[in-house]
Amino acid sequence: MTKFINQKNDIINKLRGSGLRPTKQRILIAKNLFENNRTFHFTIDSLNKKISKKGNEKISLATIYNTVEAFTEAGYLKEILTSKNKSYYDTNIKSHHHFYDEGTKELTDINYNQVKLSKVPMAPKGKKIKNLEVVIRIQK
């Protein structure tokens, strides 16, 4: 029971922490993003389908775009680098790496400790390194 109360607070905190007033719609979006056993990759479209499939009343796409963008800026979501022409997000915000299949264009996670770097360049003047990720392109 306390678990659920804490989860609810967690969601409210994430919303407030992203500069967002906790509205009905945003709470529903946040539950779908953060109340999961596993992290996952998604697009605006797939998130929208996930939400409406559950029989929830549907949320306007504009709201989903705005909320996901705010969570991303606040660091609760991470935008994935791809060569596709739509945005992919990851609920796994810990530094980690990806396999990128050039055939299927699918991304899968690589555990952080599977990759080790022994040399990394300095950031350009006036900038600092925020995070480093390795993309391994694979094919058949």
Place this chain on the structure above:
Amino acid sequence: MTKFINQKNDIINKLRGSGLRPTKQRILIAKNLFENNRTFHFTIDSLNKKISKKGNEKISLATIYNTVEAFTEAGYLKEILTSKNKSYYDTNIKSHHHFYDEGTKELTDINYNQVKLSKVPMAPKGKKIKNLEVVIRIQK
């Protein structure tokens, strides 16, 4: 003089090697991509502008899309991983790395020998590693 003849042959070869018949339009596109002193990043739009700015007769966008895609599939160009929603290409096909500025969303090359990896995972079953690239996200 032989230099120019060789360049021309090189372009014809790249086109044939991409399964493309060397037409006037494709040769012009290829010259703009491969006859440069330095490698560079581009989008379909920037390539199109580059071509028409020189006073060349303009080439249909569809042809530019098709030709760039064929060169990419043949391995003469590389698609860049970004979080933007349009396609970026690199004429530098050698394995190399990028800084990705989250503020300006700009990509800059990192020389290959500036990064060293001491541990890399195996490719998933049935796949092989084609290439590996490190993206270092930077910010102010």
Place this chain on the structure above:
DNA sequence: TTCTAGTTTATAATTATTCTAAACTAGAAA
């Protein structure tokens, strides 16, 4: 030189995203 499979083109269609402005609501203050 002829012929045809392959190519180019303008334009329409599609898809992802952003914009807009009117209707709605969270939550501070009375």
Place this chain on the structure above:
DNA sequence: TTTCTAGTTTAGAATAATTATAAACTAGAA
């Protein structure tokens, strides 16, 4: 508890990148 307003949601329009279409054109084999 009610009122009020800044912030929010929404449907639909606008924009931008890409892909599809089908008619006119052309490289290059015969």
